[in-house]
Amino acid sequence: MEKKGISKAVLKRLPCYLNYLRGIPDTASPYISATSLANALGMGEVQVRKDLASVSNGGRPKVGYERERLILDIERFLGYDNTNHAVLVGAGKLGLALLGYGGFASYGLDILAAFDIKPSVDRAESGQPVLPMDQLKTFCRRHKICMGILTVPANQAQQACERLIESGIRAIWNFAPVHLEVPDHILVQNENMATSLAVLSMHLQAQMKDEG
Amino acid sequence: MEKKGISKAVLKRLPCYLNYLRGIPDTASPYISATSLANALGMGEVQVRKDLASVSNGGRPKVGYERERLILDIERFLGYDNTNHAVLVGAGKLGLALLGYGGFASYGLDILAAFDIKPSVDRAESGQPVLPMDQLKTFCRRHKICMGILTVPANQAQQACERLIESGIRAIWNFAPVHLEVPDHILVQNENMATSLAVLSMHLQAQMKDEG
Numbered sequence: 001m002e003k004k005g006i007s008k009a010v011l012k013r014l015p016c017y018l019n020y021l022r023g024i025p026d027t028a029s030p031y032i033s034a035t036s037l038a039n040a041l042g043m044g045e046v047q048v049r050k051d052l053a054s055v056s057n058g059g060r061p062k063v064g065y066e067r068e069r070l071i072l073d074i075e076r077f078l079g080y081d082n083t084n085h086a087v088l089v090g091a092g093k094l095g096l097a098l099l100g101y102g103g104f105a106s107y108g109l110d111i112l113a114a115f116d117i118k119p120s121v122d123r124a125e126s127g128q129p130v131l132p133m134d135q136l137k138t139f140c141r142r143h144k145i146c147m148g149i150l151t152v153p154a155n156q157a158q159q160a161c162e163r164l165i166e167s168g169i170r171a172i173w174n175f176a177p178v179h180l181e182v183p184d185h186i187l188v189q190n191e192n193m194a195t196s197l198a199v200l201s202m203h204l205q206a207q208m209k210d211e212g
Numbered sequence: 213m214e215k216k217g218i219s220k221a222v223l224k225r226l227p228c229y230l231n232y233l234r235g236i237p238d239t240a241s242p243y244i245s246a247t248s249l250a251n252a253l254g255m256g257e258v259q260v261r262k263d264l265a266s267v268s269n270g271g272r273p274k275v276g277y278e279r280e281r282l283i284l285d286i287e288r289f290l291g292y293d294n295t296n297h298a299v300l301v302g303a304g305k306l307g308l309a310l311l312g313y314g315g316f317a318s319y320g321l322d323i324l325a326a327f328d329i330k331p332s333v334d335r336a337e338s339g340q341p342v343l344p345m346d347q348l349k350t351f352c353r354r355h356k357i358c359m360g361i362l363t364v365p366a367n368q369a370q371q372a373c374e375r376l377i378e379s380g381i382r383a384i385w386n387f388a389p390v391h392l393e394v395p396d397h398i399l400v401q402n403e404n405m406a407t408s409l410a411v412l413s414m415h416l417q418a419q420m421k422d423e424g
Contacts, residue, residue, distance in 0.1 A: 011411060012407045015389045015407060016389065019366040019367075019390055020366075023367045042393050078413065080410075080413070084412070084413055094309070097308075097309025097312065104409070108409070108413065146416050147412060147416065154232075154235065155231075170415070170416060171415050171416050177227045177231055178231055178232075179254065179255065185419070189412050190224075191405065193319075193403065194231075194319055195224045197292075198319075201291030201320065202290075202291055204291070204359065204382060207358075
C-alpha cells in the first residue's frame with residue numbers, strides 16, 4: 001500500500017472506521033462491505049469504498065472485507081501497530097491529565113515519563129515518573145524516544161520544544177496555543193483547543209444575533 | 213468588523229497573537245506594530261498585517277496598535293469576552309481531566325457540571341458537580357446552556373450527542389473519535405486526537421524507512 005499522498009481528510013475518516021469496526025460484536029458476521037460501513041456511519045458509499053481500497057487489498061466483490069483483517073490493515077496503515085514511546089513536557093493539569101488518560105494505548109501511544117521545570121509530584125497517579133527537565137536528554141536518548149508531547153504554557157513552549165529536539169525527538173504533539181519554530185525534519189502536530197473554542201463560540205454568537 | 217467569511221487559517225493564528233500579546237510585560241511600550249509581532253512569531257509580515265486589520269481598526273501608520281486595545285479587539289472577535297457556559301458529558305479520565313484544566317477560563321469557557329451514566333464521584337476535584345445523565349436536560353434548560361463537551365467512549369457518542377441536543381445544546385465540542393449525525397443548526401467541532409496521533413506516527417515511520 002502506498003502511503004504517500006494520502007489526504008488528511010482520509011486520515012481523519014480512518015479512525016472513525018476503525019472505531020466502528022472494533023465495536024462490532026464478535027457474534028456478528030465476519031465480513032463487512034463498504035456499503036454497510038457507509039450506511040452505519042452516515043457517510044458516502046463511494047468515499048468509504050475508495051478509502052478502504054487505499055488501505056487494504058482484502059475487499060472482495062459481493063462479500064466485502066474480512067472484518068478482522070480490515071481492522072489490522074487500518075491499524076497498520078495508521079501506525080497503531082508499532083507502539084510509539086513518548087515523553088511529555090509540562091506536568092501541569094493538562095499534562096497530568098493526558099498522562100492519566102488510558103485511551104491512547106489503543107492508538108499505539110505509550111507515554112513513558114513526564115518532565116517539568118519544577119515537578120510538584122514525583123510520580124503521576126497513572127504510575128509514570130515526573131522528572132526534572134535536566135534529565136530529559138539522558139532519558140530520551142537512553143529509551144530512544146522519538147515523540148514528545150508539549151503541554152507547557154505558551155510562553156515556555158518554544159524553549160521546551162528546543163530541549164525536545166536536542167534530546168532527539170522528531171515528532172512533537174503541541175498542546176500549547178503557539179506557533180513553534182522547528183527545523184525541516186521535525187514534524188509539529190498542533191492540537192489547537194483555542195481555535196476550536198473560538199469556532200464554537202462564534203457559532204453561538206452568530207445564532208444569538210440571528211435570533212435577536 | 214465583519215466576521216462572516218473569515219478563514220479557519222486566520223482563526224488559528226489569532227490565538228497565537230493573543231497569547232504573545234498577553235505575555236508582553238506591562239513595562240514594555242504600550243504600542244506594537246504588525247512588523248514586530250510578525251518578527252517575534254516568525255510569521256509573514258503581510259499576513260500578520262492583514263489579520264490584524266481584519267479584527268481591529270485601531271492600527272495607526274508608523275505607530276502600530278495600542279497593545280491593550282488590540283488584545284480586547286482580538287478577544288471580542290474570538291468571543292472570549294462573553295463567557296460560554298458549558299456542560300461536559302462523560303466523566304471518565306479525559307472528561308475529569310478537562311474539567312480540572314484551569315486553562316479554559318482565559319478563553320471564556322466555564323464548565324458548570326459534568327454528567328455520566330454512572331458517576332463514580334459526585335464532585336470533580338475542581339469543584340463542579342458530577343451528575344447522573346437523567347438530570348442533564350433540566351440542568352441545561354435551567355442554566356440556559358448552549359455548549360456541550362463530549363468525552364464519552366466512541367460507541368456512546370451518538371446517543372449522548374442526541375441527549376445534548378434534546379437539552380437545548382447548539383454547539384458540541386466532540387472528543388470522541390467518531391462522526392456525529394446532527395441537524396443543520398448544530399455545530400460540531402471535532403477534536404480528533406486519533407488523527408493527530410496517526411499523522412505523528414506516520415512521520416516517524418517514514419523517517420525510519422528513509423534511514424534504512
